[in-house]
Amino acid sequence: MGRAKVADAAGGASVRGRIDKRQAILDAAFVVFAREGYAQASIDLIAAEAGVAKPTIYNHLAGKENLFRHAMAAAADRSTARTLAAVSRLTADAPDLHLAFVDVGRALLDCYCSADSWALRRLLHAEIVRFPDLFDLVGASGPGQVAQAVADRLARLALAGRLRLTDPVEAGEQFVALLTGPVAGRSALGTLPFDDVQRQAAAHSATVTFLRAFGAEPSEPVGGA
Amino acid sequence: MGRAKVADAAGGASVRGRIDKRQAILDAAFVVFAREGYAQASIDLIAAEAGVAKPTIYNHLAGKENLFRHAMAAAADRSTARTLAAVSRLTADAPDLHLAFVDVGRALLDCYCSADSWALRRLLHAEIVRFPDLFDLVGASGPGQVAQAVADRLARLALAGRLRLTDPVEAGEQFVALLTGPVAGRSALGTLPFDDVQRQAAAHSATVTFLRAFGAEPSEPVGGA
C-alpha cells in the first residue's frame, strides 16, 4: 500500500495524489470502528485500512475522538439519505394501499438491515455515554428527518381519505416501530443476516396491522397473506 | 475500604467475612461496565467499586472476559424476571381491556426504561461483535421468554373472544414494538430520563392502536384520550 501509483491497489481509494485522503480516512475509520468498537480500534489499524500513514490521519483529523465523531456523522448522513429515498416511494396516488405500504416497508427494512445501519446503531448505543453529543450529531437529526418524512406522507394519505388518523407523526413512529421492532428483537443485532423472505414477511405483517388500525378501507378480513 | 467490619462501609455489600464477595464483584462489575463500557472499565476500578482487592476478582472469576459474561448474565436474569412479573399483570378476566393493556404496557415500559435495562441493552449492542455468544447468553433467552409470556396472555384473551388475532406471538411482538419503538427512537438511549407522563402517554397510544388492530370490541371511535 502507501503512495500507490496504480488505480486501486488494496484499500480502495488512495490514488489522487494528495487530495481527498480525508474521505478515504473517514470511510476506513467507520469500517474499523464498526468492526472493532471505539476503544479497540487503534489508529494504526485505521491507517492500515485506509492505506495511509498514521501522521496523515493526525494532519486531517486531529485525534481519535474527532475522527470518530466525523466518521459517525458521515456514515449517519449516508444512512439518512438512503432512508429518505426509501420513504419517498410512498406516494398518495398509489393504486393499492396495501401493496404500497409493503413496498415502502420493505425498502425501509432494507435500509434498517444494511450492515452500515446496524454498525451505526451499534456504535451509537455503545459510545453514547462517553460521547453524549453523538445523539445530537446522528441520533436525533437522522431519525428526526425520517420521522418527519413519513409523517408527511401519512398526512397526505389521510387528507386523501385513504387513512384514518389524527396524529401523523405518532402513526409514523408506530409504523416504523411495527416494522423494525420485531426485526430488532429477533435478529441477533446484525450479527447474522435477516434474509429477503424474512424481511418481506416482516413488512407484510407490519403493514397488515398498521392498515387494520389506520386504514379507511376494510382491507383483508383476518387471515393475512 | 476492604476487610470491613461495619455493616456497609462504602461499596454496599462486603460484610460476611468471605462469602458472597462473588456477588458483590458481579454487581460492581455490571455497574462499572455500564458506566464506562467494556474496554474502558479497568479491573482496578471494578475492584474499588466492589470494595475488594484485585486478586480477589481473579480468584472468583478468572479474567475480564469471564467476569463480563457472568456480570451480563446476572443482570439479564434480573431484568427478565422483572419483565416477566410485569407481563403477569395481564389477566384474561380484566374488566376493561383498554385499561388492562395500558396498565401492563406501563409496567413493561417501566422495565424497559430502567437504568439497568438501558445499560444492559447498551452493553449488548456494544460488545456483540467481540462477544458473539452474548446473544445466546442474554439477548435470546430473555426476550424469548418475555415474548412467549406475552403470547400466552394474548392467546388466552383471543380464546375468550376479547381479541381477534391469528398469531399470538406475532401480535405480542407487535405490541411490545408499538410500546418500545417510539421510546427507543426519541429518548436519547437512556441518557436522559423518560418521565412518568411520557411513559403513560406512550403506553396509552400503543394500546389504542393495538386494540384498534386486534380488539374484538369497537373501543373508542377515533380521537384517543
Add this chain to the structure above:
DNA sequence: ATAGTAATGAACTTATTGGTTCAACAAAAT
C-alpha cells in the same frame, strides 16, 4: 489456642496504544 483458608495491598511485568517528532520523498505549481 491453633491450623487452615480466603482476602489484602502493593509492587511488578508486559503489552498495547494514543500521540508526536523528524528526516526523506514524491508530485504539483512556479
Add this chain to the structure above:
DNA sequence: ATTTTGTTGAACCAATAAGTTCATTACTAT
C-alpha cells in the same frame, strides 16, 4: 529546474491496564 506542500515510514514517549506474585493479615472451624 526548483520550491512548496502533503505524505510517508520509522522511531519514540508516556500512560494505561491486564494479569501475576507474594508476604501479611484476618476470620473460622476444629
